[in-house]
Amino acid sequence: AQRVTQPEKLLSVFKGAPVELKCNYSYSGSPELFWYVQYSRQRLQLLLRHISRESIKGFTADLNKGETSFHLKKPFAQEEDSAMYYCALLIYNFNKFYFGSGTKLNVKP
């Protein structure tokens, strides 16, 4: 069963445009959600997590339990935001951790 869905494989936007990377999850309990990012030729790294409620590099994500979503947003995309973005779900009580299939963000000049 697909636990984390990222519907867009590729998202292309122009520099300065708003960007939203979608993430939906399947779990009726209390999930913990993360966004990980992989820049070109770099390692996978944590971008943000819902429990910290931080804004990192201008990105924010809000957990919406009603819509079971954790979409990643940035009001003004920069070229350096081009990367692969993975949404991840932790079901702590069952020791389960799932990555979504990833969305490649391409920010054009």
Place this chain on the structure above:
Amino acid sequence: DTEVTQTPKHLVMGMTNKKSLKCEQHMGHRAMYWYKQKAKKPPELMFVYSYEKLSINESVPSRFSPECPNSSLLNLHLHALQPEDSALYLCASSQEGIRDEQYFGPGTRLTVT
């Protein structure tokens, strides 16, 4: 040292070989992970060690055998692998457990012939 290192970078092995992948971190983390990542797919969790004890085993075939000799080292012993086991194997570590930020290594690219 704030990195997770993995050796080797690349490994080619036959189906009858025995080999090992190595992962090391010196950040004082007490949890370490193995992931498998096939081409154009997300990483899939295989094993988690927490305080040197195996805490998660995601029903991985026994031809993969993890070992955590101490809190800084994590090995993955490989034996009688199949061609479909060819993948990028990622190691990660975190402060204490799976709720914490994971720090990933660069991976070992494994090809089984």
